[in-house]
Amino acid sequence: MQTTRPTPAFPPAANRLDVATANVARLKVSVADSGLDPLVPLTVATTGGALDLRLATAVGAQQWTVSIDGGEPIPVTTDATGLLLRVPAGTHKLVISPARPAAA
Numbered sequence: 001m002q003t004t005r006p007t008p009a010f011p012p013a014a015n016r017l018d019v020a021t022a023n024v025a026r027l028k029v030s031v032a033d034s035g036l037d038p039l040v041p042l043t044v045a046t047t048g049g050a051l052d053l054r055l056a057t058a059v060g061a062q063q064w065t066v067s068i069d070g071g072e073p074i075p076v077t078t079d080a081t082g083l084l085l086r087v088p089a090g091t092h093k094l095v096i097s098p099a100r101p102a103a104a
Contacts, residue, residue, distance in 0.1 A: 015040050021048030021089070031057035031082070038083065038096045045091040055096075056082040063099035068092050075099065 015037055019027060031038055038055050059082060065073035066085050069092050076096065077084040083096065 014043065016043040016045070017053075018045045019047070019051065021046040021051050024048060024051065026052040026054070028054040028056055028081075031055050042094045042096065043091065044087050044094055046087060046089050049089050051087045051089075052084060053087050054082055054084045059083055065097055065099045067095045067097075073097070073099075 017029065017034070017036060021027070029036065036042060036055070038057060044051075044053065059078050062078075064076040064078055064083055066076050066083075067073045068088070073095075085094070085096075087094070
């Protein structure tokens with residue numbers, strides 16, 4: 001017996017955040033409310049200046065890094081409310097991942 005899956009009415013949303021950042025220096029986004037998944041590549045597009053972006057999500061005590069547009073991973077500030085990272089102006093792909101332990 002062959003089964004088929006129904007085709008969704010709308011394709012899944014991209015893991016993307018588009019922000020008009022004129023006169024905005026800091027922005028807090030609830031990961032749960034926005035449907036973003038910080039554990040898969042995230043595209044952030046800003047139409048102004050650089051942005052301090054707080055992704056509000058439970059991250060625990062673990063340290064995190066972000067690479068922007070394939071660059072070297074840099075530390076991300078974490079606290080009880082989530083991740084805080086600096087996003088340059090323009091459209092960028094962010095890869096957020098748990099920090100690797102330092103080599104002994």
